[in-house]
Amino acid sequence: MSTVVGEMDHHDHHHHAPSGITRWLFTTNHKDIGSLYLWFSFIMFLVGGAMAMVIRAELFQPGLQLVEPHFFNQMTTVHGLIMVFGAVMPAFTGLANWMIPMMIGAPDMALPRMNNWSFWILPFAFAILLASLFMEGGGPAFGWTFYAPLSTTYSSDSTALFVFSVHIMGISSIMGAINVIVTIMNMRAPGMTYMKMPLFVWTWFITAFLLIAVMPVLAGAVTMVLTDKYFGTSFFDAAGGGDPVMFQHIFWFFGHPEVYIMILPSFGIVSAIIPAFSRKQLFGYASMVYATAAIAGLSFLVWAHHMFTTGMPVFAELFFMYCTMLISVPTGVKVFNWVATMWRGSITFEPPMMFALAFVILFTIGGFSGLMLAITPVDFQYHDTYFVVAHFHYVLVSGAIFSIMAAAYYWLPKWTGHMYDMGLAKLHFWASLISVNVLFFPMHFAGLAGMPRRIPDYSIQFADINQIVSIGGFAFGLSQLIFLWLVIKCVRGGEKAPAKPWEGAEGLEWTVPSPAPYHTFDTPPEVK
Amino acid sequence: MSTQPSKPDNLKIIRRLLLTVVCMFAFGFALVPLYEVFCDLTGFNGRFTDGQAAANTKAVDTSRTINVQFVTRVNKGMPWGFEPEVRSVRVHPGETKVVNFLARNPTGGNMVAQAIPSVAPGEASLYLNKVECFCFNQQPLAAGTETAMPMQFYLDPEIPEHIHTVTLSYTMYDMTQNMTPDALAAIQPTAE
DSSP states (O other), X not given: OHHHHHHHHHHHTTSOOOOTHHHHHSOOOHHHHHHHHHHHHHHHHHHHHHHHHHHHHHTTSSSOOSSOHHHHHHHHHHHHHIIIIIIIHHHHHXXXXXXXXXXXXXXXXXXXXXXXXXXXXXXXXXXXXHHGGGSTTOSOOSTTTTOTTTTTTTOOTTXXXXXXXXXXXXXXXXHHHHHHHHHHHHOOOTTOOGGGSOHHHHHHHHHHHHHHHHHHHHHHHHHHHHHHHHSOOOSSOGGGTOOHHHHHHHHHHHXXXXXXXXXXXXXXXXXXXXXXXXXXXXXXXXXXXXXHHHHHHHGGGOGGGGOGGGOOOHHHHHHHHHHHHHTHHHHHHHHHHHHHHHTTOOOOOOHHHHHHHXXXXXXXXXXXXXXXXXXXXXXXXXTTBHHHHHHHHHHIIIIIIHHHHHHHHHHHHHHHSBOOOXXXXXXXXXXXXXXXXXXXXXXHHHHHTTOBSSOSOOOGGGHHHHHHHHHHHHHHHHHHHHHHHHHHHHHHOOSBOOSOOSTTOOXXXXXXXXXXXXXXOSSOOOOO | OOOOTTSOOHHHHHHHHHHHHHHHXXXXXXXXXXXXXXXXXXXXXXXXXXXXXXOOOSOOOTTOOEEEEEEEEEOTTOOXXXXXXXXXXXXXXXXXXXXXXXXXXXXSSOEEEEEEEEEESGGGGGTEEEEEEGGGSOEEEXXXXXXXXXXXXXXXXXXXXXXXXXEEEEEEEEOGGGSXXXXXXXOOOOOO
């Protein structure tokens, strides 16, 4: 069968791509689909960001000013869903589409038509989710974790739409993951052994297996919510012999590997950028690969650390506490390797490197607060407070999102053929760096002082801290518009980018001209 | 060309990956019975098999006294009154006790309810044996009547030394909607 796919490709590239909207609707080109994913994810980032602005505006002052509590709950819920499934995951899939074939010397993804599908069902998923906000009774308001019975007994009629949209997102992710795995296993250029693959390819390879393993479990969880709510089953209903705590076990069995799905590709990106701007080989390539695999393996053994307060026996709490802490070992290996790569390197600070450095420092801060949360006895204090909010925003915003920004700044010249405005990029970096810390750092203190998350109002002693946080939030939101402007400017024109705009960059993607031609590596390169 | 004869073909990998997807979807559902078996075996989470225990043949261990507390609540929206006759009893392990729970249906219609038990600490649920309990069955109650429901239990003398207090909690759920109108109409007021 693979030969058939190969022939189709071959056949395709003698045509010129159709123009207009059909080019994008029917495209099977990995670069087109990558661009679609990246633009979609950026639009979702702005939509989810707008919801965060509503949240921060309401929390600017104590008391209820702007929105109803029920609407506030919908904002926190849909903000989370959109950022996780609509912004971070599609951005990584977009980067995978663009970069993996070029990094391994393949002409395209292995399954180009499925690739088209896996992208084009996504806008429908999010259209359904966003449209449900306008239904009578409102959209999902039970938190992105949709704990039963909030999502079953007490949810609005739009829950069915939420379930279907999550199903579609899951199908899209699974198709994307299958594509990545088949591409990496079958399409590597001659000589590109597994242990010669760039780390971005490696981390995505492992991420794809995580997706295959846990997205179906999420699909099962939402299906159970659906049948509990509409078809009289009692998976999570104690009255019928079910158990609401079981929901949390099933959800977090998906949910914890999911957080590594959102960070492993970041590790790959940073492992490409730091050596390029330190003008040194990556320190400890093999240990990076093994550490990634170890993190992925351990991620299946730590889910109940989200549930320390549900009344688990002490033995289970200790087991999950130690397993969670164990993850800091492979993660520590990675941070060590990045630092060792920079050691005595000839470092320059172009925008990708600035974002990568900020990633290493701020992600590590997020890792440390994660270690604090892992300690069972103190977790009883931190649980469901702003400390948790601070923790996961440090790893997801200044972690995952910063790495995606770094990737965009690193490969934008390759994608567009133009150099971007360096001044604007540096402005974006400094504005983002300062505002993200003003936004999220004080949340640690609010959380330690006991401010609960997901509540539209708070006690007046938290007023000052929330005002600072909100100002940081507005500044961070506005800073991202600089990035939008920069990308549009770079797509439309600018200084012509050479094939390899970064002196120290390595990899096959820099051997093709900029912008990368519509078809690359029709003849596979020889990798020595 | 891009495809090389020595490499496995795409379809084989896709088939395996799709099989994994199907298996993991099934695994999500398999977690439901697995969870129940795990909780029943270990007593985690305070769940326990709601079956009838064998009659008490254990020797009474008078050297220990354990405080057994009773907590009752009704599910949200459930109009019944539901409380234990006593808030707690002190028992020796191996000693059989009977405690009555009072249920009252203040509404104008016949109703059926089911009590769901939970034990804290979860560990203790393995040693709490019920010889007779209203919670084994659904409870019909005619409009405006009340009834005393017995629960006969004993603690296994093997109960770990560090357990001094056991809390038995019941939540009463409305099951009326699952009944046919005929079955509801047939409910007779208990003669008490």
